[in-house]
Amino acid sequence: MNKTGSLLLLSIALGGATSGCSDEAKYKAMAEKYNAVQADKTRHKSMTVEQMAQHIDGDMQHTLSMSVDSDAHQLDTDEIGRNADDLPPPINRSQAQRVTVDLYTDELVAEMMPGVTYQYWAYNGKVPGPFIRVRTGDSVQINLRHGNPAGAEKQAHSEHSAAQHAAAGHSAHSIDLHAVVGPGGGAPLMQVAQGEAKSFRFKAMRPGIYVYHCASPHVPSHIANGMYGMILVEPPEGLSQVDREFYVMQGDFYTSGKYGEKGFQAFSKDKLLAEHPEYFLFNGRVGSLSGERALKAKVGEKIRLFVGVGSHITSNFHIIGAVFDKLYKDGAIANPPLNNVQTTTIAAGSAVMIEFTAEVPGKYLLVDHNLTRAIDKGALAELIIEGPEQPELYGPVAN
Numbered sequence: 590m591n592k593t594g595s596l597l598l599l600s601i602a603l604g605g606a607t608s609g610c611s612d613e614a615k616y617k618a619m620a621e622k623y624n625a626v627q628a629d630k631t632r633h634k635s636m637t638v639e640q641m642a643q644h645i646d647g648d649m650q651h652t653l654s655m656s657v658d659s660d661a662h663q664l665d666t667d668e669i670g671r672n673a674d675d676l677p678p679p680i681n682r683s684q685a686q687r688v689t690v691d692l693y694t695d696e697l698v699a700e701m702m703p704g705v706t707y708q709y710w711a712y713n714g715k716v717p718g719p720f721i722r723v724r725t726g727d728s729v730q731i732n733l734r735h736g737n738p739a740g741a742e743k744q745a746h747s748e749h750s751a752a753q754h755a756a757a758g759h760s761a762h763s764i765d766l767h768a769v770v771g772p773g774g775g776a777p778l779m780q781v782a783q784g785e786a787k788s789f790r791f792k793a794m795r796p797g798i799y800v801y802h803c804a805s806p807h808v809p810s811h812i813a814n815g816m817y818g819m820i821l822v823e824p825p826e827g828l829s830q831v832d833r834e835f836y837v838m839q840g841d842f843y844t845s846g847k848y849g850e851k852g853f854q855a856f857s858k859d860k861l862l863a864e865h866p867e868y869f870l871f872n873g874r875v876g877s878l879s880g881e882r883a884l885k886a887k888v889g890e891k892i893r894l895f896v897g898v899g900s901h902i903t904s905n906f907h908i909i910g911a912v913f914d915k916l917y918k919d920g921a922i923a924n925p926p927l928n929n930v931q932t933t934t935i936a937a938g939s940a941v942m943i944e945f946t947a948e949v950p951g952k953y954l955l956v957d958h959n960l961t962r963a964i965d966k967g968a969l970a971e972l973i974i975e976g977p978e979q980p981e982l983y984g985p986v987a988n
């Protein structure tokens with residue numbers, strides 16, 4: 590390994606030892622600066638053209654170019670949450686092959702709930718990152734670019750210079766995939782600075798459902814900001830056929846303000862270190878998988894869920910009103926499943942595969958059964974089963 594690589598690994602190892610206090614002040618200052626910029630943008634939006642023309646200081650020029658790019662609600666994206674049905678179809682081939690996966694990183698201000706905004710760090714613009722699907726024996730090439738390749742224009746206008754990236758704690762991003770057998774899960778080969786791209790290859794040797802995440806210093810902060818996803822390594826014979834597959838990841842989020850506090854919320858490293866999240870979220874935001882975006886299936890359909898914990902706190906995953914016909918614990922899809930399970934723990938950095946058949950129509954709730962997380966802190970999603978009533982299975986009794 591070259592000297593830079595050694596230093597990088599050392600800095601990864603030491604990343605956790607840096608002081609939380611100065612970071613806290615830094616993040617607060619960033620939030621204040623952000624809020625000031627947003628207020629400025631709002632003020633300038635209400636100006637007339639003449640007023641703008643008279644306003645000629647350098648700062649204003651910068652603000653103007655930003656406000657031209659940005660939309661009315663001052664978000665980088667209207668939707669940070671990945672849909673639960675956003676995953677590739679089952680693999681249908683009997684031979685291993687080379688597979689290429691293109692990823693990029695981004696820092697995006699988005700709504701965590703109505704009126705609450707947060708700067709997420711994400712793979713391919715959504716939380717969780719893309720669902721990667723390969724077959725045992727595949728040679729997998731991961732390409733990772735720091736920065737949205739389609740966003741060069743936006744990047745040039747944004748307030749993030751390279752120095753500011755470094756000050757903000759994301760001078761590098763990277764990836765560690767738990768499916769990789771090799772040092773760091775790929776992370777030592779994949780530390781990517783702003784504007785750079787790197788690639789590495791691994792052989793997918795062990796079937797399973799795995800988590801991947803960023804592993805650049807300070808690693809827990811990168812993960813807490815949303816940098817995680819899942820990779821499925823299908824067994825050579827493939828998975829059994831089902832009618833619906835869904836991709837759900839629980840994450841804990843650490844905002845400076847309490848749950849529900851309006852406005853832009855800075856990341857609180859103090860709360861991360863204290864293991865005191867304000868939010869527990871499925872797929873990136875409050876309500877990400879509810880209403881229009883609920884998981885949907887029909888009576889009689891076989892459902893498969895891939896559920897993982899991206900960030901730091903173990904989930905007690907449960908579906909109110911359902912029993913897991915089959916549970917593949919701890920990502921071990923090559924083992925026989927447990928049958929008829931009510932709730933399963935999913936460790937931080939782990940995932941499970943759940944299969945069951947929808948039998949009774951209605952609304953089911955996906956929760957963390959540490960229920961304040963579901964009721965008061967966001968860990969709630971909906972599964973809607975449509976179809977005819979099944980009175981022999983479930984229904985009221987007339988008195």
Ligand SMILES: [Cu+2]
Binds near residue numbers: 759761763816
């Ligand atoms: Cu990162």
